[in-house]
Amino acid sequence: MVNKSNLALLNAPAPSTERLEYDDAFRLTEQEIQKLLKTAPPLIRPQTSHLAQASGKGIRARALLACALGRDGLVGPGAVKAAAAVELLHLATLIHDDVIDDADLRRGIETLHVKFGRKIAILCGDYLFCLAFDLASAIPPREADHNKIGSVLPSYFTEICLGEIGECSNTGNLELTEREYFKIIYGKTAALFQAAFHAGFLLSDEPPAAADIYVETGKQLGLIFQLADDCLDFISSQGKAKKPVLADCRHGVVTLPLIYALQTDKTLRGKIKNGLSEQELKAAVLAAGGIEYTKAKIREHRLEAERLLSIAPGSEEKKSRLRFLLDKAAAV
Amino acid sequence: MVNKSNLALLNAPAPSTERLEYDDAFRLTEQEIQKLLKTAPPLIRPQTSHLAQASGKGIRARALLACALGRDGLVGPGAVKAAAAVELLHLATLIHDDVIDDADLRRGIETLHVKFGRKIAILCGDYLFCLAFDLASAIPPREADHNKIGSVLPSYFTEICLGEIGECSNTGNLELTEREYFKIIYGKTAALFQAAFHAGFLLSDEPPAAADIYVETGKQLGLIFQLADDCLDFISSQGKAKKPVLADCRHGVVTLPLIYALQTDKTLRGKIKNGLSEQELKAAVLAAGGIEYTKAKIREHRLEAERLLSIAPGSEEKKSRLRFLLDKAAAV
Numbered sequence: 258m259v260n261k262s263n264l265a266l267l268n269a270p271a272p273s274t275e276r277l278e279y280d281d282a283f284r285l286t287e288q289e290i291q292k293l294l295k296t297a298p299p300l301i302r303p304q305t306s307h308l309a310q311a312s313g314k315g316i317r318a319r320a321l322l323a324c325a326l327g328r329d330g331l332v333g334p335g336a337v338k339a340a341a342a343v344e345l346l347h348l349a350t351l352i353h354d355d356v357i358d359d360a361d362l363r364r365g366i367e368t369l370h371v372k373f374g375r376k377i378a379i380l381c382g383d384y385l386f387c388l389a390f391d392l393a394s395a396i397p398p399r400e401a402d403h404n405k406i407g408s409v410l411p412s413y414f415t416e417i418c419l420g421e422i423g424e425c426s427n428t429g430n431l432e433l434t435e436r437e438y439f440k441i442i443y444g445k446t447a448a449l450f451q452a453a454f455h456a457g458f459l460l461s462d463e464p465p466a467a468a469d470i471y472v473e474t475g476k477q478l479g480l481i482f483q484l485a486d487d488c489l490d491f492i493s494s495q496g497k498a499k500k501p502v503l504a505d506c507r508h509g510v511v512t513l514p515l516i517y518a519l520q521t522d523k524t525l526r527g528k529i530k531n532g533l534s535e536q537e538l539k540a541a542v543l544a545a546g547g548i549e550y551t552k553a554k555i556r557e558h559r560l561e562a563e564r565l566l567s568i569a570p571g572s573e574e575k576k577s578r579l580r581f582l583l584d585k586a587a588a589v
Numbered sequence: 590m591v592n593k594s595n596l597a598l599l600n601a602p603a604p605s606t607e608r609l610e611y612d613d614a615f616r617l618t619e620q621e622i623q624k625l626l627k628t629a630p631p632l633i634r635p636q637t638s639h640l641a642q643a644s645g646k647g648i649r650a651r652a653l654l655a656c657a658l659g660r661d662g663l664v665g666p667g668a669v670k671a672a673a674a675v676e677l678l679h680l681a682t683l684i685h686d687d688v689i690d691d692a693d694l695r696r697g698i699e700t701l702h703v704k705f706g707r708k709i710a711i712l713c714g715d716y717l718f719c720l721a722f723d724l725a726s727a728i729p730p731r732e733a734d735h736n737k738i739g740s741v742l743p744s745y746f747t748e749i750c751l752g753e754i755g756e757c758s759n760t761g762n763l764e765l766t767e768r769e770y771f772k773i774i775y776g777k778t779a780a781l782f783q784a785a786f787h788a789g790f791l792l793s794d795e796p797p798a799a800a801d802i803y804v805e806t807g808k809q810l811g812l813i814f815q816l817a818d819d820c821l822d823f824i825s826s827q828g829k830a831k832k833p834v835l836a837d838c839r840h841g842v843v844t845l846p847l848i849y850a851l852q853t854d855k856t857l858r859g860k861i862k863n864g865l866s867e868q869e870l871k872a873a874v875l876a877a878g879g880i881e882y883t884k885a886k887i888r889e890h891r892l893e894a895e896r897l898l899s900i901a902p903g904s905e906e907k908k909s910r911l912r913f914l915l916d917k918a919a920a921v
Contacts, residue, residue, distance in 0.1 A: 300754050353715060357708045376689040376757050379711060383685060384750035386715070390722055391743035407739055411723035418716035422632050425708050 311364035324457025413452035420444020429509035447479025514547030643696035656789025745784035752776020761841035779811025846879030
């Protein structure tokens with residue numbers, strides 16, 4: 258039979274039935290991820306230990322945990338496992354992204370493929386993908402007849418792959434429309450936020466009919482997050498972003514600030530084709546109002562998220578935690 | 590909400606509740622795979638349509654369907670979906686393997702990364718991974734309180750990744766032991782056969798206590814399959830194998846025929862280090878009895894599989910179908 262050592266680890270700790278405060282659940286999620294990475298099978302431990310040295314901000318885990326809050330103001334232990342699974346899945350996609358973009362820095366440390374080679378990095382991404390699905394599939398549903406987390410997650414993940422493929426297929430495509438851009442970022446970013454919201458919702462005690470409102474709010478959070486990220490790629494410094502900035506234009510990824518700039522500055526397309534330095538491109542996008550336009554879009558989606566939250570069932574604590582995440586994601 | 594068009598397709602055909610003859614179920618499995626590949630979302634359809642041009646022999650699907658045979662001599666529609674999922678998963682691993690090995694031919698056609706580039710191939714592999722999990726997670730269990738297919742598959746897949754990593758980490762390692770070799774091929778090949786047997790078993794009406802016997806038989810089939818494949822890499826022609834032969838030595842993959850040859854021919858290690866052509870290596874391995882030794886190992890595992898089948902519950906038809914697959918896999 259298959260070695261279940263990883264799962265056993267997650268199953269072992271005491272709080273397996275205990276309901277938890279939100280902050281405790283988030284801390285436990287971070288600990289679980291660290292434990293899974295640091296005690297992975299020896300074959301892959303050099304890679305996972307390297308990854309354990311740097312962690313993300315955990316916004317997907319926080320979103321999942323907030324959505325999982327019950328009427329008692331607490332979350333169940335399944336939510337911690339689901340949050341760890343979503344973060345591991347995110348990590349898996351980052352590893353493959355970095356191989357594809359040949360990025361050398363992620364979360365302030367060397368990327369996996371730079372340190373261990375492309376082959377091992379691809380396989381390590383695959384391993385974390387499987388580990389995440391394995392974790393998710395072991396989470397019992399809230400009620401026997403409810404959907405299992407493990408059953409709802411995979412379909413979002415196919416959307417993520419399609420978003421990535423959409424981005425990849427449109428490398429250097431200066432004709433990319435705003436509509437196509439939104440379709441791509443829905444897949445590559447918002448679908449995982451939806452998955453986190455959906456999983457959290459399934460572990461909460463909200464009425465089943467409210468699923469769509471929460472999943473849609475997750476989409477808005479994801480879009481806001483990506484819009485802000487695309488602004489920051491133009492205006493942040495590398496130290497602050499903990500990853501290379503102006504990476505999008507370097508890799509030919511066409512994002513909304515540039516799409517808008519191309520619309521308003523009719524000379525820009527020609528200039529780009531004739532060759533423009535990164536700094537010149539940045540200046541042109543800023544001058545054409547690309548950042549301001551993208552910020553306005555962020556505000557639009559923030560308002561839509563607010564509207565959804567106002568009609569969603571759920572405690573004030575839950576909504577206030579989700580608003581906090583929305584504001585954090587929107588900060589540019 | 591996420592677009593479920595792929596799943597809808599599988600759900601649409603008539604035989605969704607009908608139980609099927611084995612051969613019909615296999616044909617339907619092949620059709621489902623073709624349909625899923627040919628009607629994938631437009632973004633990825635060029636790639637999946639290319640893949641649809643060539644199919645494998647479907648030994649994993651056949652194994653799953655055989656294990657799923659009920660006392661009525663038929664299989665349920667869930668088994669067709671599970672068999673399609675296992676084959677898609679296999680396809681996903683092949684795509685990533687080919688990127689890693691930079692292979693240019695697979696199943697007689699150009700590999701995906703040669704035709705569409707490495708980036709798209711990595712993402713397409715990820716997509717098929719997710720699609721396979723998605724399919725598997727939608728299959729209802731035989732009884733409400735039974736394990737779902739979607740819950741048991743992922744842990745086998747982590748083993749597959751570990752096997753691949755083991756192989757990759759031991760590239761060119763002439764000190765690889767027979768024991769380490771078996772550990773690697775257990776992961777990279779036998780775990781997926783185990784997954785197929787386990788999934789089929791869960792959809793059958795065998796007593797739950799017999800799960801281990803079937804899963805273990807799956808492991809034996811997988812080991813036999815890989816041992817034979819490793820022989821064929823030395824002795825087959827490209828036309829017959831529909832993939833490049835002598836690929837293992839070209840990529841530094843050390844397999845049992847070579848491990849045995851290194852043990853018996855003490856001059857071989859030095860010759861390899863000084864540079865040996867592929868044909869010279871082949872001749873040396875054959876002369877040292879590496880193929881004969883590996884064939885003897887195949888017979889050992891074939892006997893163990895026979896012993897397991899003799900104590901397994903299940904109809905004679907089921908056992909005879911599994912014996913047929915074992916013999917087919919063992920053919921060198």
